[in-house]
Amino acid sequence: GDQVEQSPSALSLHEGTDSALRCNFTTTMRSVQWFRQNSRGSLISLFYLASGTKENGRLKSAFDSKERRYSTLHIRDAQLEDSGTYFCAAASSSFSKLVFGQGTSLSVVP
Amino acid sequence: NAGVIQTPRHKVTGKGQEATLWCEPISGHSAVFWYRQTIVQGLEFLTYFRNQAPIDDSGMPKERFSAQMPNQSHSTLKIQSTQPQDSAVYLCASSLGDSQNTLYFGAGTRLSVL
Numbered sequence: 416g417d418q419v420e421q422s423p424s425a426l427s428l429h430e431g432t433d434s435a436l437r438c439n440f441t442t443t444m445r446s447v448q449w450f451r452q453n454s455r456g457s458l459i460s461l462f463y464l465a466s467g468t469k470e471n472g473r474l475k476s477a478f479d480s481k482e483r484r485y486s487t488l489h490i491r492d493a494q495l496e497d498s499g500t501y502f503c504a505a506a507s508s509s510f511s512k513l514v515f516g517q518g519t520s521l522s523v524v525p
Numbered sequence: 526n527a528g529v530i531q532t533p534r535h536k537v538t539g540k541g542q543e544a545t546l547w548c549e550p551i552s553g554h555s556a557v558f559w560y561r562q563t564i565v566q567g568l569e570f571l572t573y574f575r576n577q578a579p580i581d582d583s584g585m586p587k588e589r590f591s592a593q594m595p596n597q598s599h600s601t602l603k604i605q606s607t608q609p610q611d612s613a614v615y616l617c618a619s620s621l622g623d624s625q626n627t628l629y630f631g632a633g634t635r636l637s638v639l
Binding site: 502518 | 556558567568569584627628629
């Protein structure tokens with residue numbers, strides 16, 4: 416079946432630094448969605464993309480519009496409150512299920 | 526907008542008992558998804574309804590698990606004869622059901638089977 420490979424599995428950042436998370440797809444995907452799961456377990460939607468890039472504050476996400484085989488999430492000027500587990504999930508067609516990656520556990524330290 | 530509501534938040538059952546989990550989607554959303562999350566397996570898709578009709582149940586264990594959506598305001602996931610390996614956080618999500626399909630998740634039900 417469709418697979419979503421997320422990297423890195425864990426990441427530690429100092430406050431104020433930048434980094435990027437990546438998801439690779441084993442097949443062409445139609446859309447991707449990024450989530451952050453907080454310490455209470457709630458999954459919060461960050462971005463939905465069917466193509467191109469979207470930006471919200473210090474977060475920016477991109478979806479490879481050409482081959483549709485990967486997506487990235489950039490974190491700029493990391494803050495302590497950015498800590499959590501980040502998941503990407505992708506769908507192979509408009510009305511199909513989302514397949515999740517294994518997540519990136521992000522820890523932002525002073 | 527209260528978001529997706531899942532009840533109960535925690536459920537403890539004994540091995541062999543039945544567990545029913547409830548989900549109320551966001552008002553106006555026509556698609557409801559069920560996922561299960563464990564440390565080992567991560568987030569696994571279980572099943573999905575659109576306009577109350579089952580669309581894809583490819584992730585549902587064939588025995589003991591069933592899901593219904595009797596009306597547009599709630600869905601249930603029932604597990605019969607629960608086993609310790611069913612212990613997980615069960616997450617419900619809803620979406621508008623259009624081509625954009627952005628999912629909004631509930632807080633989950635943590636099921637513990639002793």
